[in-house]
Amino acid sequence: MKIKLDLEKCQGHGRCYSLAPELFDSDDLGNAVVLVTGELDADQIVQATLAANNCPEYAIEVVA
């Protein structure tokens, strides 16, 4: 599984990088940056899903 971030949808609510700081960071404007672009391990999948489930703009997906 991998993280898919849609920057068109991201408005910088910042839920992802607060909840999963190993996987997401913020850029200078407060929008999300994906730190782990490759395959996720089991623990990372849990973290990424948590971030995805809390993004108000539906900008994050965890996809195969």
Place this chain on the structure above:
Amino acid sequence: MTMEKLPVADFATDFDHTDPQWVADPYPIMEDLRERCPIAHSNRYGGMWVPVLHEDVSAIANDTEHFTSRTVVVGSGRPGEDAPPAPIGVAPPISSDPPFHAIARRLMLPAFAPKKINALESFSRELCRRLIAEMADREVIDAAVDYAQHIPVGLIAKMLGLPQEDGDLFRSFVHIILEGVDLPQEQRIEAFQPVEAYFIRVLEEHQANPNDDLTSFLLEAEIMGNKLEDAHIFGSMILLVVAGIDTTWSAIGSSIWHLAKNPEDLARLVEDPSLIASAIEEFLRAYAPVTMARLVKEDFEFKGCPMKQDDWILLGFPAANRDPKFFDRADEVIIDREQNRHAAFGLGIHRCLGSNLARLEMQTALEEFIAAFPKFEIADDDGVTFSQGQVRGPRTLPIRILERS
């Protein structure tokens, strides 16, 4: 001069967010509307529509083609000719539409990005501790008046480089501005005089002695090679004062109000302060302080509602946050809720610019408060009052301290 208003008989057809019944407890009314009329209407304010479903609030917030942000606070009638025109509006970026909105917003985003805001943590924490020290030997305190209201004022003054002791002045400005929305243009200009005089002086002082605060930044900033117009700088500074104070005051107050009424949640947070972060998101969801407005750009039909140009839309983020179609157990406060896509900071391009600051203030305010006062309760239910209008939160909140650490 406020005219006596008739009480609302049916919120579906005669909605009024200033009605005492709504102010006292809006949530059952939202629930009732969701079931029988999810886009309520009113002839008050010159005509207004009130969506209460998450899907409709989201659709409207994301539809800048049919809805304008030209005026985001509902006034006594239709905005008419003297409301500043789109796409810039009176206070960019909140009053701006695309394409200008993105330019005005981008300018301010770096100042409110997490890294900049996190640097203010110790300032915010010290401020909270000082306020707590001042009430250390009192059995009953007012958590809204003595505590919550001072925190956003202190931080915005710090960011803009204004004297901390001007706090009372800013709070009076907020009221002048919000009440002024309703006045005819001439009276409004007169009412704004002291606010304008204050900020003009601040700008002059910063021009003479630039430093690294946000005011100096705005004075130096450029849009496509041009310095900002004075009106833009002035509008943006006022926006920060207006948008940042009552909102965060409300959010901190509602959180303390909830904890005072729910001792089991308070005990859990005292036991495990790492839950405070998720509790804050849940308080923001359940007690979302801010309702925004939009204006219909031109006549069109939205979900069967015949909307007319310049009709108001009351964009209820608090209602969206309680929609049971969108949230499980929407009316319960679950401080460790795992999935929480709440809309307290809005949705779409106008996402609250100050959300990182607001969260920092809430986090430090709650951490320090419950560390100092691990047990407290409402001292007097009748003494609790909530604000009226588009920002909802406790304005008086008598709390009896039951235990100090």
